[in-house]
Amino acid sequence: MNDIPLHQTGLDPEDWSQTRALGHRMLDDMIDWLASSRDRPVWQRMPDEKRAELRVPVPAGGQPMAEIYEDFRRLVLPYSSANEHPRMMGWVNGGGNAAGYLAEILTAIFNVNCGGRDHAAIEVERQVIAWAAEMVGLPPQTTGVLLTGSSMANMVAVLVARRAALGEEVRTQGLGAARLTAYASSAAHGCIPRALDMAGIGSDALRLVPAGPDYRMDMSALRTMVAADRAAGLRPFLVVGTAGTVDTGAIDDLGAIAGIARGAGLWFHVDGAFGATAAVSPRFRPLLAGIEEADSVAFDFHKWAQVPYDAGCVLVRHPDLHIRTFAQSLAYLTHAERGLAGNPPWPRDLGPDLSREFRALKVWMTLKAYGTQGIAGVVETGCDVARYLAARIAREPTLELLAPVTLNIVCFRVASGAQDLNALNHEIVVRLQETGIAAPSTTTIDGKLAIRAALFNHRTVCADADALIDGVLALSSSRTK
């Protein structure tokens, strides 16, 4: 056996001093980069020649770490997705925060696996779940698990609801002839039908309940659709209330949905991807009334709560059902009463992941650093800036607001100056991004292509909203001249 090294250091450096020095430099450089974001274009397209530079065969030998960092600075850093930037207004993206950044330094080197076992990270995650339940008003016994994001959190909720409807056998026997149907507003997020697709139920089983002019689910339509499906021999099992639609920020009447769900024996799930975070604001909490009656809630800490990506969360009111949806008995993963294999239930008994980084630390540190009042401040400021933006739009004769502003999302368009307004507004959004002025996204509201500004970055102020409108007006007048 003399070819076996009795001592070797694996991948670790003999001396950590260079690694330390480079780490310190990276941290300083990245904070400089972050602190100067306002002075940069919000987005720059990565040039094709730099894309091409990435495309090399997998390296056989190693390269000094400092050179790799230079590659990062040259090829990657200038071409971010702009989440850090105060004038990023597209889609739904949080801006990150210092407590979360610092937590990730700890998490990386701590490098625990949070699939299970008896260690502190599991306890921290349990505490974060307890805090999340407290924030939205679910009872103390609530179980939950951190995931990548609300797509997975909604998927977990669908699986628990499926298990609740069909019993243990669905796990072993599959769906069989069960003709399940689910309900959500027509403004619900696309990850809801996708969860039904992945779960084998099929996305057509999701009945899209019409939304009213306020983009909230029509309650009488919900009642009618459930009754009609039941009369047709189908099996309604789930209703999803949306707390903050992605298009307009509308919040369904969660209390009314809870009542209908209770009456009809449906699982009541709330997709609160970003909107559930508004529960920490006394000003906006009333809009979410009824969320505390939910059987399950999905939301993200990386959106309005500004935790760095990724940190989704699902909460389930019924611990036993939750565990029975995911727990398995496996020889090599047996729980023990003592030792490292103790401390059930494990997160892998509550969700689909067995390999899981320590997401909970960045959430725990963010909530400790700012408290719910700090997060409420971010929520309220975002909504204030949205209100400011909507008022500015109302004052501009060429602009048109396309939906009421419930929270922090403003959908509008240039309403004159071209025959094809959809093409005009699309082009304006692309040009805003390409010129680096601001980065709204687009959506479609009642067939009209909307410029969609979502105020999720905690660095965004009213001046940024003005910069957006000034940019829109300049581009529309140059396009329509």
Add this chain to the structure above:
Amino acid sequence: MNDIPLHQTGLDPEDWSQTRALGHRMLDDMIDWLASSRDRPVWQRMPDEKRAELRVPVPAGGQPMAEIYEDFRRLVLPYSSANEHPRMMGWVNGGGNAAGYLAEILTAIFNVNCGGRDHAAIEVERQVIAWAAEMVGLPPQTTGVLLTGSSMANMVAVLVARRAALGEEVRTQGLGAARLTAYASSAAHGCIPRALDMAGIGSDALRLVPAGPDYRMDMSALRTMVAADRAAGLRPFLVVGTAGTVDTGAIDDLGAIAGIARGAGLWFHVDGAFGATAAVSPRFRPLLAGIEEADSVAFDFHKWAQVPYDAGCVLVRHPDLHIRTFAQSLAYLTHAERGLAGNPPWPRDLGPDLSREFRALKVWMTLKAYGTQGIAGVVETGCDVARYLAARIAREPTLELLAPVTLNIVCFRVASGAQDLNALNHEIVVRLQETGIAAPSTTTIDGKLAIRAALFNHRTVCADADALIDGVLALSSSRTK
């Protein structure tokens, strides 16, 4: 509107100097902690009073960051899951590496969302996927996506295989009357039946093909079972080859499975959670012959390749089928030809996640820092230490090796000195953990409870293997006196 702040800094500090200083301190402290791991007990149970200290209501106000860090040092750091430790030998856990740690500093502050859009992180992920395909021998057109881990990667593969078997309609219509069956060795990982469970097919649809005395799938049994199911009117659609079983490290005859899959029209998926990484070693590559014929491969970069948690990967040979399993058409997520919404397909068209942190950077930096030769060195050393451990066990009269050592996993037990050997060996493992000597885990091999030592940490040397055996012998003699 004069209640709206025109300027505010959100959650960012006015002055970053304290954050910088604390970050530098954290980085230095964590490297000190890592570099001294060998001198610590491998695991310490978190005391109940410290668990209790975590259990406070969600904070309303904030707390200084330095205090939060003290809480981390006191309540969390001493109670890790031990992945960093050279004598962590339980389950399947990589040890992390410096390039990955540094990458996470960059990732945290960069804070991009990798669900999609046109930015550099997406390009880096594509390159990492190309490297992964190259490492296992899949063709250049291979698509893939990074995920939390192999549980999700195997789930994605099951969904693509389901889509391949049933066509587009399965996404909208659900499984209906399709009576799908899948096949894997009886030694396959529990996430395979769980993926079938989540996908609505049901875990009973997974036929567990008997394994031979070498713990590899019995090929003639596979043929017989597929034929019998087909004759019974069922619809065989998927066969999963395991490259490195979790119990013993056995590798199925992937070339033979590929041939049977081709002949029977089955999707050929390889679960190579840890074993696929051995493809970078010229010494072990021949054991994986046939993996290059797979329709899909799942594996983790955070296991044998030592990337910090979490970094799973799925590769799919058929880009079109892969995209057609996940892509959706959604108004607010429309791809554009130019601007930030350009550059399809997006990762969210290839997997279930829309919110995704920049996992690719830590993989990219790890592969650049050490090259495939560096990773191959880790693989080969782990297997050498396992061979050394097995030889030591063979020399000890009271110990018994319970399975052949294919790669880096050694299953053995104390074979005398108690009537209930299962209870004895279980107690020895718990005591090894509680005393902090070493942290193997347990599994069951042919009804016998095994002490399972898996040599995944790149810091582990033969002296650590000796410490394990010395500890086992000392505990067994004290128990059996």
